[in-house]
Amino acid sequence: TVNGQALWHDLTTTATFGGTAKGGICRLALSDEDFQVRAWFEQTCKALGCTVTHDSMGNQFARRAGLQNDLPPIMMGSHLDTQVTGGRFDGILGVLGGIAVLRALHDAGIHTRHPIEVVNWTNEEGARFRPPMLASGVFGGAFTEEFASSRTDATGITLRQELERGGFVGEEHCGQHPAAAYFELHIEQGPVLEAKECTIGVVTGVQGMRWYEVVVRGRSAHAGTTPMLMRKDALLAAARMIDQVNAVAQAYAPDGLSTIGIITAFPASSNVVPREVRFTVDLRNPSEGALQGMEEDFLRRMQECAQAADVEVSITPTWNSSAVHFDKRCVACVRESGKELNYSMQDIVSGAGHDAVYVSRVVPTAMIFVPCWQGISHNEAESATQEDATAGSNVMLHAVLKADQE
């Protein structure tokens, strides 16, 4: 089993890179804080006897040699970037849990057949560069490297510029890294495991998710002189659209989810009726068919709102990640390990996207969930216990050892 105290110590140490006053983390992808935690990752893994490299998308690989180094490695990992007001476990736990497994192998002097690797995937959150899971997406062939490199943040800086600034453009082409299996440990980020008092979630797949950018165009006008009936108010129209985006999820309850996270109005002056409003839409459903239905419903409702408000609307799909079913053998490795270790368990479909989604396109993959407090995530109050974090890492250790025998 892994050293739970060392794992917790690592979680506490890394929380200082971008730590916020409210106990969360703001460590946007390829920010100075991200460079700090990346340096910490490299040092820590080297101290455990690993070699550390990165590929052309800045994905970091810490490799512990195996007995048969011509075999492709068994990988564990997740991401070290966070949301703007992110928590201390989302992503980080999967990387530090991987390090905990390396440390357990190291301390016990265990020699695996395959090399064992821990990966830190670049820009998983999509908080700085949209869409999420960008570098694992290139790894899995979902995005081209050109597309990913040219993504810009809110200030117009490209991902490529930031990779160069940090010295993270590696020689190895992203995606040319073979692997035998991939395991990702993560907090659930939802309320199911806590409610069912389970320690381990055996993740069988990930729900489908689609993103859109909506642009509403009306006409700017003076707030004091333009009669209500003569206005083409882009924000009033957008407000009614937001309500209708919510109605889409209600129509597909309880599985369907819809969220608007970003909204901007122009020209943004108190006494000017807004001429243009832009907002993002995130639709999710575990069933690809139902998700398609949600999309059609959503598009129809937006057109109806636009017509009723006499404004124009244009909708651009910006991301589409299909529902995923993980590799049966890898899922079995997780399930059997949990059983052996006597943890309470339950199968679960992930509501959040993870690097495992795209990695699973090219490598047999499974995920392990542990509970988080009240299901709260993407929030500085995100919290998990040392006990559960250790349990999840133990399951990952055993799953890796099982996969090593196959």
Place this chain on the structure above:
Amino acid sequence: TVNGQALWHDLTTTATFGGTAKGGICRLALSDEDFQVRAWFEQTCKALGCTVTHDSMGNQFARRAGLQNDLPPIMMGSHLDTQVTGGRFDGILGVLGGIAVLRALHDAGIHTRHPIEVVNWTNEEGARFRPPMLASGVFGGAFTEEFASSRTDATGITLRQELERGGFVGEEHCGQHPAAAYFELHIEQGPVLEAKECTIGVVTGVQGMRWYEVVVRGRSAHAGTTPMLMRKDALLAAARMIDQVNAVAQAYAPDGLSTIGIITAFPASSNVVPREVRFTVDLRNPSEGALQGMEEDFLRRMQECAQAADVEVSITPTWNSSAVHFDKRCVACVRESGKELNYSMQDIVSGAGHDAVYVSRVVPTAMIFVPCWQGISHNEAESATQEDATAGSNVMLHAVLKADQE
């Protein structure tokens, strides 16, 4: 009568300071573009034999001596700052119309009893520093100089810093400038005069207006894992509030107006349910009693929305400009001048706030409106004709000469 071609030439020249690709103007208060137009104002007025000074709020006064220079001046004016995507007439016409009057007096060699002044008031729009009519507000005693100087723009720069940067902190204390009368020429910014085919609006007063900042507080949560029923979505709540702010105006139709011009959501990530949304509210009504009713209705509706959505709301009043009735004698000067000149006319209450609102607290005041195309204002497409601009200036010339005899 004034020289309409020279007036039009001035309008074209000043439109180059901050001119936009779409034919509008972006000349925020105390920006570099504003400094350019201020320098132009000073030069142009000096060429007409005026002395040009500014007070401690950066208000510029161009003074043409009279026969009795111990008499307080008769003032004309408005503002040279614009909205972010503002038009070519809002404010500017009142200052350039004043210059056209100076030019007519100069060319005809007319000597008035009172000195005649043209004023450019600082930061009328409220687009850069909120609230609007800030420097005329200090002049009229509505705001203290400390309050006005410490207003900040979106980047945190204070009005005072920008006044200093431009060298516009004058020795004369703002408000210590006596005046016998004040006339402000302005485009209507609304559709009434155009619809009634009138050239001149005799402005009898200005409607009441109140501003608020609304803060909605929910809880940030993951877009993919948080069941719809467990969310406290600040943006969904805000959307419903925006709809209800609109309903307030509908309940007080047709006189009541409500507008939301600025909205910001935090943390602004596509896959995070917003925890906080801020928006501005602008309520207007020509009747102070009805405006009070609107405020109460608005506050009640916001509380109801917050309760229904399980979020918190806090509402801060940020500006309150009571309904104004202009000076009867000044209004009569305008009405009689329009009659003498044989223009089609109509009495009108201004929907927009103007510097005249605050100046009228300390100086007998009236305003002259001319039509603008389709009533569109605070928009780059804002437009007015040379004919109407000239007519309005002619009325102002005659009104000033009448006031000079009283």
